[in-house]
């Protein structure tokens with residue numbers, strides 16, 4: 139099966155890297171020199187959208203909202219076409235395509251660590267094809283259009299993780315560790331935290347780490363005083379509100 143990824147930018151390149159391990163992949167962008175590196179991984183790279191979609195069984199669209207209209211015109215109506223473009227309505231896709239799918243995923247799809255939600259009105263056979271493709275990016279869920287839109291806001295929180303990482307590294311530096319050691323410890327804190335969350339509830343982890351009257355509870359007190367949990371929820375709400383305006 140050949141998949142055409144239209145728009146080899148940040149997301150398109152990430153998806154292509156995951157897909158090429160299982161499928162034939164063509165990636166397009168107007169300036170294909172920028173994605174020459176994808177050729178080394180086995181992808182075809184071109185600026186010719188029409189040729190790319192003609193040869194593909196399935197088309198993925200990963201351009202910005204302002205760029206999608208001209209691309210929809212170039213896609214044969216009968217192709218299964220999955221749009222990851224934030225802010226584009228399902229009925230807009232339905233106006234030009236017979237087999238549209240509206241989906242959202244995360245940039246960590248590159249490593250098979252994304253979570254994807256898709257909405258479609260396709261039959262079981264076509265949905266199976268869509269799920270086979272999306273499963274290259276990590277876990278997959280089928281939902282309604284609102285589920286897809288909500289993931290756009292929720293998954294934006296991936297961009298918060300580097301901020302948390304940086305704050306951890308700076309804290310390590312304040313304590314006197316060298317840069318490399320501080321980075322290594324910060325990554326272990328994040329990786330270790332995720333691994334623990336797969337096996338224990340948050341309160342169980344806190345019980346395991348916090349010694350009554352010890353050091354960690356002082357840090358937790360400061361986090362609560364600074365309303366970090368509220369800040370994160372407020373930030374995700376801001377992403378959701380912005381999505382309504384783009």
Ligand SMILES: NC(=O)c1ccc[n+]([C@@H]2O[C@H](COP(=O)([O-])OP(=O)(O)OC[C@H]3O[C@@H](n4cnc5c(N)ncnc54)[C@H](OP(=O)(O)O)[C@@H]3O)[C@@H](O)[C@H]2O)c1
Pocket residue numbers: 144145146147148149150166167168169170172187200201202203205208209222223224242243244245
């Ligand atoms: N980045 C993320 O983490 C992420 C996650 C989920 C969803 N998304 C969605 O994915 C979409 C793309 O986001 P992005 O961050 O990847 O943006 P981006 O890096 O700007 O990628 C868009 C790419 O589309 C290409 N393009 C524009 N017009 C084209 C055309 N007519 N034919 C072929 N290629 C064309 C551009 O390259 P040229 O200028 O060279 O053509 C550009 O590389 C957005 O709608 C966003 O909402 C992004």
